[in-house]
Amino acid sequence: MADQNKLQQAIDHVLERVTQKGASADVIANRSNNFSLKANNGELDEYKVTSGQVIGVRVVKDQRVATSYSESLDPTSLNLMVDNALLNAEYSQQDPHQTISCIDSKISTDLSEIYQDDDGDVDQKIALALSLEQGVVSKPDAKSAPYNGFAESDAHVILANTQGTLCQHSERSTYCYAYSLIEKDGKQAMHGGMSSGRKFSELDANYCINYGYDMASALLDGSPIATKQYSVIFTLSSLSSLFGAFGMFTSGQAAMKGINPWRDAIGSQVASPLITITDKAYIEGGFSIKAFDSEGFATRDTILVGEGQLNSLLHNSHTASYFGIENTANASRSAKGGLGVGSRHTVISEGVNSIADTTAGEYLELVELQGVHSGADAISGDFSFGASGFLCRDGQRIQAVRGITVAGNFYQMIKEIDAVSNVLEHDYNRSFYAPKIRFARLNIAGK
Structure with a gap:
C-alpha cells in the first residue's frame, strides 16, 4: 500500500506540474515484482528477484505531442521528465487528432481471477524449476533441456490524466516451460512445452516436460x-x-499511416465466409484481461471480421478522430512509449x-x-x-x-x-x- 501511495503522489505531482505549464497530459505509472528461476546441470543457474517502477507522461500542448518517462519518483526527476516532454513537443508536428480525451473515467479491474494469492512457497518453486530439467534429461536420448524455467509477476498500473481520469489495474501471472533437445543416430530435434496460470498450483510441469519431449521425438x-x-x-x-506477423491488418494506426492493406476495405469481403474474428476484452482464463485501455476508456468487444467481411479495425482516440469514426478503446501505451493500438484477446470463432x-x-x-x-x-x-x-x-x-x-x-x-x-x-x-x-x-x- 505504501508503494501505491508513492505512485499516486508522483502522479498527482506530474499532473499539477503539467497544468502549471498550460498543457494537458495523461500519466501511466507501473510497479512490478518479478521472480524467475532456471536450472542447468541439476542446479539453479538463475535465481532472480527484481522489482521496479516507472512513470511516463504524454503531454499535449498547442496540438503538439511528446512523451517522457522516469524510473525515479523524486520530485526533481519528475519535474525534469515533464519539462523534457514539453520541450520535445515543441519540435513535433501539430496533430489536432491526438488529444487527452478521456474525461473523468474511474475504472478498476475488479476481477479476483486475475489477482489471486500466491499459493506456492520458494522451496516449491525451486523444486519445480529443477524438476523441469531433470524430467527432460531423465528420458531416453534426451541430451539436455537447454531452455527451461519458472517465472512469476505481480504488477500494478495506475493511469490518470488532467481531465479527471483515474484508473487502476492489478494482476498476477506465472508460467513454466521446458524444451527437450533429443539426439539419436546423428540426428537432433528440439521442441518445448509451456504452462501458464494465475497461481502456482495451476502450473503443470509434467505437461511441459512430456509435450516438448514427445514432439521432439516424433x-x-x-x-x-x-x-x-x-x-x-x-x-x-x-x-x-x-x-502475429500480420497483426497490422487489424490496426487503425497502420491504416492511418497508409500501410494497412485493409485500410479501405471496411464492408468488403476480406476472408472466407467461414471466418469471424473478434477482439474480446474479457474471456474466462484470458491473460489480456483489463477493464480499461491505455487512455482510460472502458474496454469492449469489437468484431473485426464477421463471416469474412471486414467490419472494423482497432482504434484509439487518435486514430478514431483521424478517420472520424467511433473509438474501439484499443489504445496501447507503456509508461516508456507513445500512444499506439493493441488487441486484447484475438478470437477466431468456432x-x-x-x-x-x-x-x-x-x-x-x-x-x-x-x-x-x-x-x-x-x-x-x-x-x-x-x-x-x-x-x-x-x-x-x-x-x-x-x-x-x-x-x-x-x-x-x-x-x-x-x-x-x-x-x-x-x-x-x-x-x-x-x-x-x-x-x-x-x-x-x-x-
Missing part, C-alpha cells in the same frame, strides 16, 4: 516431402505466430465442422515455423518460412516432416479455407483463441 526422423501444394492445418501456437471432418483426407500439420517475422511482408501478405510438422491422413500422423519451406500470401490464404472446426482452443499465452482451421492450399518446397 519430429526426430522427419524428412522433406515432395514439392507441391498441400492442404494445411497449423497447430495453434504456429497459427498464433502467423497471425465453425460447424467436426474435428473428424476438418481432418479428413490428406493434409500437412505444421507444428513449427522458423523465421516468421523475418520471412513475412505484412503489407503485401507474402511469406516464406522454414517449417516442420507431419503429413497426416484422416487425423492420423503418418510421416514426420522437416526441412521444408511453406510459402504463400496471408491475405489470400484466409480466403481459401476448407473447414473450421467446432472446438475452440487457446495458445500458451492465452491471448489467441481459435479452432482448427484447414487452409485449402499452400506451397510447400521440399524434395
